[in-house]
Amino acid sequence: MVILVLAAAVAVLLGIVIALSFKLGDRKERVEPATGTPPPVAEHVLPHGPQLDAMRRGIPVDQESTPLPMARVMNVDIKRERAYPMQPPTIPHSIDNYQVSVNTNRCMLCHARHNAANFQAPPVSVTHYMDRDDQFLATISPRRYFCNQCHVVQTDAQPLVANGFIDIDTVLAEGQPVADGAH
Ligand code: HEC
Ligand code: HEC
Structure with a gap:
């Protein structure tokens, strides 16, 4: 009981x-x-x-916004078009754990001229060996050592701000005046 x-x-x-x-x-x-x-x-x-x-995204500063989901890295080896000739190409592969430090540069394992063929990677272009006086150095220029300063990995992130950029081929093809504000 x-x-x-x-x-x-x-x-x-x-x-x-x-x-x-x-x-x-x-x-x-x-x-x-x-x-x-x-x-x-x-x-x-x-x-x-x-x-x-x-x-x-238009949400007043005194209100909490719902954060966007984290972008996913596109590790698919598909190159994206460059918007203009001197755009640093985006990286078509993931770069997790690729260390770039004072002692080592993982990117250059594959992208240095002497190793590129082994990895079927495009070697860094000649600009990456030039110093600021346009002299060619034997190794990667210190100005181009920190690859991620200019090259970013491709993700599925949506642009946060709208962008009206038109590339030069489109301008030429459409025969448009360069830009309304230009004159
Ligand atoms: C294991 C070898 C390897 C390493 C390490 C590596 N890459 Fe690559 N990378 C490649 C290959 C191969 C390609 C060609 C496209 C593909 O197969 O993904 C490529 C393509 C690229 C491209 C595109 C070039 C173009 O013309 O569009 C860029 C930019 C790039 N890599 C930057 C980097 C950076 C920056 C790092 C270091 C953070 C790095 N890579 C590390 C192998 C490598
Ligand atoms: C100061 C900015 C900058 C840095 C730092 C830099 N790059 Fe680049 N990279 C560019 C630009 C701009 C281009 C396209 C024009 C050119 O080739 O110079 C390019 C082109 C490339 C290409 C394509 C080459 C081709 O012939 O199509 C590869 C691969 C590349 N970079 C890899 C690297 C790697 C690896 C590093 C680090 C060791 C690096 N870059 C550091 C700006 C940079």
Whole structure:
């Protein structure tokens, strides 16, 4: 008999604890941003109403925004078009754990002229061996040592700010004047 009463008491207590934890969970959810779904990215152009920072996607500064999902690296070996001839090409492979430090440059393992063929990688272009006086050095120029300063990995991230850039081939093909604001 006593055991039955005890078991009932334990069951009631358990019920209360479970109910409370649900309540707490509720409260946690209520901390979520009040703004709802943010507008899709890259749809807005600066200036965005009273907002100065387009990276906030039009969400007022006193409101919490829902962060965008992390971008995924496109490790597919497909090169993207360069928007203009001197654009540093984006990196068509992942670079996780490729160390570039004072002692070692992992990128040059494959991209140095003498090793490129072994890895079927494009060797860094001749500009990467030039010093600031346009003299060619035997090894990578210190100005081009930190590859990630200019080259970024390709991801599926959407642009945060709309961009009206038109590349020169399009301009020539359409016979447009270069830009309205240019004259
Ligand atoms: C294991 C060899 C290897 C390493 C290490 C490596 N790459 Fe590559 N990289 C390649 C190969 C191969 C390609 C050709 C495209 C492909 O197969 O992904 C390439 C392509 C590229 C391209 C595109 C070039 C173009 O003409 O579009 C860039 C930029 C690049 N790599 C930069 C880097 C940077 C920066 C690092 C260091 C953080 C690095 N790579 C490390 C092998 C490598
Ligand atoms: C200061 C900016 C800068 C740095 C630093 C830099 N690059 Fe580049 N890279 C460029 C630009 C700009 C181009 C395209 C024009 C050219 O070839 O110079 C380019 C082109 C390339 C290409 C394509 C070559 C071709 O012939 O198409 C590869 C591969 C490359 N870089 C790899 C690297 C690696 C690896 C490093 C680090 C050791 C590096 N870059 C450092 C700016 C840079």
